[in-house]
Amino acid sequence: MSKKHAETGKATPxxxxxxxxxxxxxxxxYEHDADHMDDGYxxxxxxxxGVSAAQVCxxxxxxxxxxxxxxxxPVNGRLNMKAIAAAVGAKKASMTSPEVAQRESGYVVGGISPFGQKTHHETVLDTSVMQFDEILVSGGKRGLDVVLNPQDIVTLLNATVADIAA
Structure with a gap:
């Protein structure tokens, strides 16, 4: 069912x-609009x-x-720093700078995908998205998402599932 990268212009990692x-x-x-940024990518x-914000991550x-x-x-929530720290056995967590996130992922902010990152990191997926047959995550650039079963994220990335959304 995968649409090949010919439709996206080129394959992202x-x-x-x-x-x-x-x-x-x-x-x-979708056509990304820079004027839309007050609400977030x-x-x-x-x-x-045309999908629920609870299914877009x-x-x-x-x-x-x-x-x-x-x-x-999910994009309609926030990341709970204490919860993600606890999920990986740490005492605390803080957001990395956009520059660090871009350098280590290989993607621009607003297009960071959990897949194909330059440096693989431990991954935690919020429990709330497991109720859906399909969710959307970035495909590696702004305006490009991939639609897949959340269990495939867990399997492919060896991700932990935990309550990390605030």
Missing amino acids: AIAQLEKAGINFRIAQ GIEAAEKL KTLMVDTGEKRVVGIV
Whole structure:
């Protein structure tokens, strides 16, 4: 069911990783509008793609002081720093700077995908998205999302599932 990268212009590392792993996914594209940024990239995606914001996820990177961790939460919520720290056995967590997130993921802010990152980090997926058959995460650039079963994220990235959304 995967749509090949010819439709996206070129394969992002995220799409390449999903295809290589044989994950069943599809691509959802929309025209990114820089004037829409007051609401955030994920809310823009939900509105333009006509899906619930609870099913569109943002990929965030935090620093626990010992390691960096990727958190995946619905765009209509926030990442709970204490909860993600606890999920990975750390005492605390804080957001990394956009520059660090971009450097370590290889993606621009607003297009950071949990897949195909330059540096693989431990990943935690919020429990709330497990109720859905399909969720959307960034496909590696603004305006490009991948639609897949949340269990595939857990399997492919060896992600932990925990209550990390505030």
